[in-house]
Amino acid sequence: MQKKKKKVSKARRAARQARRMYLDYASATPLDPRVLKAMSPYWSLISGNPGALHYEGVLAKRALSDARSGIARLLHAHAPEIIFTGSGTEANNLAIGGTLLAQERRGAPLSGMHIVTSAIEHESVLAPIRELERRGVKVTVVMPEASGIVSAEKIIREILPETTLVSLQSANHEIGTIQPVPEVGKKIREWRNLRGTTLPYFHSDASQAALLLDVSVDRLSVDLMTLDAQKMYGPKGVGALYCREGVALVPVLFGGHQEQGLRPGTENIPAIVGMAAALDFAVHGREREYKRLLKLQKLFFRSLEKKVPEALINGDRRMRLPSNVNLSLPGRDGEMLALALDVWGVAVTTKSACAGSEEKVSLVVRAIGKSEEEARATLRFSFGKGTRVSDIRRVTDALAHVAAQNI
Numbered sequence: 405m406q407k408k409k410k411k412v413s414k415a416r417r418a419a420r421q422a423r424r425m426y427l428d429y430a431s432a433t434p435l436d437p438r439v440l441k442a443m444s445p446y447w448s449l450i451s452g453n454p455g456a457l458h459y460e461g462v463l464a465k466r467a468l469s470d471a472r473s474g475i476a477r478l479l480h481a482h483a484p485e486i487i488f489t490g491s492g493t494e495a496n497n498l499a500i501g502g503t504l505l506a507q508e509r510r511g512a513p514l515s516g517m518h519i520v521t522s523a524i525e526h527e528s529v530l531a532p533i534r535e536l537e538r539r540g541v542k543v544t545v546v547m548p549e550a551s552g553i554v555s556a557e558k559i560i561r562e563i564l565p566e567t568t569l570v571s572l573q574s575a576n577h578e579i580g581t582i583q584p585v586p587e588v589g590k591k592i593r594e595w596r597n598l599r600g601t602t603l604p605y606f607h608s609d610a611s612q613a614a615l616l617l618d619v620s621v622d623r624l625s626v627d628l629m630t631l632d633a634q635k636m637y638g639p640k641g642v643g644a645l646y647c648r649e650g651v652a653l654v655p656v657l658f659g660g661h662q663e664q665g666l667r668p669g670t671e672n673i674p675a676i677v678g679m680a681a682a683l684d685f686a687v688h689g690r691e692r693e694y695k696r697l698l699k700l701q702k703l704f705f706r707s708l709e710k711k712v713p714e715a716l717i718n719g720d721r722r723m724r725l726p727s728n729v730n731l732s733l734p735g736r737d738g739e740m741l742a743l744a745l746d747v748w749g750v751a752v753t754t755k756s757a758c759a760g761s762e763e764k765v766s767l768v769v770r771a772i773g774k775s776e777e778e779a780r781a782t783l784r785f786s787f788g789k790g791t792r793v794s795d796i797r798r799v800t801d802a803l804a805h806v807a808a809q810n811i
Contacts, residue, residue: 474683555764752785
């Protein structure tokens, strides 16, 4: 009898592994087959360097130009305002470091500059800001409300005559809360108009938002905006920075003249073509996918209330991406819970993949006023194209089982 039970147990484990559920779309999305098809000619058939004068180079340059124009059109921007980078992280560094160093090049000391940002920004925003702070830049970090939303009024209140840059994400990478970027953008423009100045510039990291929200630059009223292809079913290793015409920007990397002299290195044509295709598919399928994911999110919340009533939702339930559910199970260890769910065939994470691996506590969850115990016990479930109603039921069953083990 004992041996029979072991065989059944092994069979169940095999079944779970065979029917894995990927619920970590916020970290990275799988490549859309349509995007792969758009990219395929540029791996070998059209493989010239876009900086070359020969025919093959001209074809590559044309593809680069078409991709830039396509992205600009989707964002309601102009083609020269799109700068391709190697990632969303690089785009954030260029936006933040590039604007302040441009002012320094004009003669303003870093010690006389000021940045306003929020405590729940992605590490690729906070890290370059900390580096500038070490060099003398003054920094104001605005705390979010308990809802996980940063008050527009608090941001504007912190702007000083010496403020050079304001950076506020469009949607949070961990708890999915949607930030009041359009409101902040409009207030900053009013602030500048009243004082007859071009500063501060307004930057938003829209990496998490572009797939499901309207991030057209006129709606957001941004001067700089970051996009990341891997967050919208595009390839990894390519991002883009929107930089409004007239914004003073200098490179943070050196060694080439590409991208208007702002990003050295031969352009990754297949990836750039893939990014343009991914954004196009995202924009045209956004409304339908938003509604579908919202139904799944509501089902997840209802299932949690029945099966795992002790789970605490982090962040506002309404002003959040429909693809995100972030929760805490107090008294548990988030990493152990994630590993236990992985055995059940469920791929989730505890926090941003870019957060330090040695840091077990979610700094975002701590920033919204939750205890260290709650921040240590977080799980982030993020849905995508492959997620179905049956997956929501299965994952909440698995979570209920894991939670009952008091891991």
